[in-house]
Amino acid sequence: MAQFQRPRGTRDFGPEEMASRRWAESRMRQSISSFGYREIATPTFEHSDLFIARSGPQIIDQIYIFKDKGGRELALRPELTAPVMRFYYSDLRNLPKPLRIFYFGNCFRYERPQKGRYREFWQMGVEYIGKRTPQAAAEVILAAISSLKSTGLSKFEVRVGHVELLGTMLKRWGLDPSVDRELMIAIDKKDEASIRELLKNTGEKDTESLISLVTSTYGEDEYERILDNALNEDENLKKTADELRMVMSFLFQSGARVRMDPSISRGLDYYDGIVFEIDSPDLGAEKQICGGGAYSLTSVFGGDVEGIGFGLGFDRIMVALGGGAIPEPEGTDDKKVYVAPLDNGMFDRAFKISMTLREAGITCVMETSERNLKRSISSALSSGCRYLVILGEEETRKNTVSLKDLRTRSQTELPMDSLVEYILSS
Numbered sequence: 001m002a003q004f005q006r007p008r009g010t011r012d013f014g015p016e017e018m019a020s021r022r023w024a025e026s027r028m029r030q031s032i033s034s035f036g037y038r039e040i041a042t043p044t045f046e047h048s049d050l051f052i053a054r055s056g057p058q059i060i061d062q063i064y065i066f067k068d069k070g071g072r073e074l075a076l077r078p079e080l081t082a083p084v085m086r087f088y089y090s091d092l093r094n095l096p097k098p099l100r101i102f103y104f105g106n107c108f109r110y111e112r113p114q115k116g117r118y119r120e121f122w123q124m125g126v127e128y129i130g131k132r133t134p135q136a137a138a139e140v141i142l143a144a145i146s147s148l149k150s151t152g153l154s155k156f157e158v159r160v161g162h163v164e165l166l167g168t169m170l171k172r173w174g175l176d177p178s179v180d181r182e183l184m185i186a187i188d189k190k191d192e193a194s195i196r197e198l199l200k201n202t203g204e205k206d207t208e209s210l211i212s213l214v215t216s217t218y219g220e221d222e223y224e225r226i227l228d229n230a231l232n233e234d235e236n237l238k239k240t241a242d243e244l245r246m247v248m249s250f251l252f253q254s255g256a257r258v259r260m261d262p263s264i265s266r267g268l269d270y271y272d273g274i275v276f277e278i279d280s281p282d283l284g285a286e287k288q289i290c291g292g293g294a295y296s297l298t299s300v301f302g303g304d305v306e307g308i309g310f311g312l313g314f315d316r317i318m319v320a321l322g323g324g325a326i327p328e329p330e331g332t333d334d335k336k337v338y339v340a341p342l343d344n345g346m347f348d349r350a351f352k353i354s355m356t357l358r359e360a361g362i363t364c365v366m367e368t369s370e371r372n373l374k375r376s377i378s379s380a381l382s383s384g385c386r387y388l389v390i391l392g393e394e395e396t397r398k399n400t401v402s403l404k405d406l407r408t409r410s411q412t413e414l415p416m417d418s419l420v421e422y423i424l425s426s
Contacts, residue, residue, distance in 0.1 A: 009119025010120045024151045027150040028104075028314075029104070030150065031358075033102075034364060035358070037102045039101070039103060040092075040101050041103060042103070043083065048063070048074060051079075055078075078107055078108060080103055080123050080311070084101070084103055085127075088305070089305060097130035097131065098128055098130025098307075099307075100126075100127075100365075101126070102125060106121065107123055114286065117286055121315050122315055124311070126143055126309055126310055128308045131370075132273060132294050134243050134246035135366075138246075138250035138351065141258070141310075142351075144158075144276075148289070148312075151317065153280070156320075157280075158256065158257065158259070159258070159261035159279070160251070160258050160259070160260055160264075160274065161275050162275065163265060163272055165230065168234055168240070169210070172233065172234060173199075183198045184265055190215045192215055195215070224245065248260060250348065270295045270297055276291070276293060278290035283319060288313070292311060295307065335387065335426070336362075336383070337363065337364045337365070338366075338376065338387070339357075340367045340388055342390065342391060350366055350367070350391055353391070354366045357420065362423060365379075365380070365383050376388070380406060386405065387403055387423060390402040400414060401416060
């Protein structure tokens with residue numbers, strides 16, 4: 001009898017392992033859905049030129065390319081963002097903005113297999129397509145954090161930065177990020193020895209301060225000092241620093257444990273704003289389990305295609321979890337809530353309330369496009385929300401919320417600490 005082996009870099013999953021994977025997957029889907037994101041799917045293979053246009057001709061050596069019986073050159077998808085953007089631009093671009101979508105699927109890359117890295121692997125991703133506000137960036141990062149926590153994973157590190165911050169700092173040292181690719185790789189890996197060696201030819205004497213800056217991360221009590229120092233040296237960084245400062249503030253207000261990392265570049269040219277990475281220290285060299293940020297794909301697809309998104313490495317997450325599954329609790333999607341701050345001064349409170357609702361198992365969509373109440377109500381109705389939480393100056397002063405039932409059109413004012421109980425018991 002012939003002995004057939006599975007292809008190198010692929011895996012078989014037995015019943016127990018599949019139960020663990022399905023449980024973790026369902027928890028992550030539920031968590032991301034609680035932010036108001038809806039799932040889409042794209043084909044397993046696409047025309048190869050899609051991936052070449054997005055990643056450059058160097059991707060050819062990493063992907064599985066074949067010709068079909070009609071002679072068309074196709075490729076198994078090496079990642080999910082390009083197919084999703086292709087789908088958006090061809091069929092979804094006329095949907096109301098912001099468009100919140102997520103996806104889960106298998107991908108294929110021809111590379112050396114190792115722990116947490118396979119030739120067939122699974123990814124989960126999120127795309128927020130629309131006006132790129134600091135509120136939207138914070139929401140996307142919180143969605144990534146919440147999805148990881150939903151699996152029971154507790155040991156991970158979240159680092160947030162801005163592409164312009166790193167680029168401007170390097171240019172002050174006479175360095176060009178688009179040319180000094182070897183240096184960018186060393187900075188991304190926080191390889192002090194390599195950075196020091198590569199900086200020898202710059203003629204700068206004060207390289208140690210740069211090395212310290214790009215190899216360190218900064219917490220809640222430190223990051224503003226670093227941003228202020230950067231502003232003192234280059235006033236052109238004001239918009240970048242203000243944006244990053246707002247995102248960090250929203251994240252801290254939401255209870256997230258994050259650190260600012262000036263060195264994050266993400267390594268792809270289409271990232272042009274806020275960027276973030278999440279690591280699981282227990283995974284060693286292949287520790288990154290999530291990466292994302294603000295991007296523009298206009299050069300690839302034409303038109304106005306920009307947003308904020310991330311990709312989660314599902315296989316690495318499963319390695320970090322170490323297996324095991326528990327029963328999944330029932331959800332409460334029938335009580336979907338839309339949180340509408342009436343002005344920008346209410347967003348700190350809106351983030352806190354939104355996270356409180358989600359942690360109680362209530363699906364919550366937050367207004368992040370700075371729209372007025374009338375348009376927020378319209379968005380809430382189109383999102384299928386039953387309740388609208390209204391946050392104005394009067395409610396903030398009294399530490400209450402106005403809760404509108406969009407089915408009965410009744411409205412009531414509630415103490416903040418009674419909101420979750422009221423919604424769950426209604």
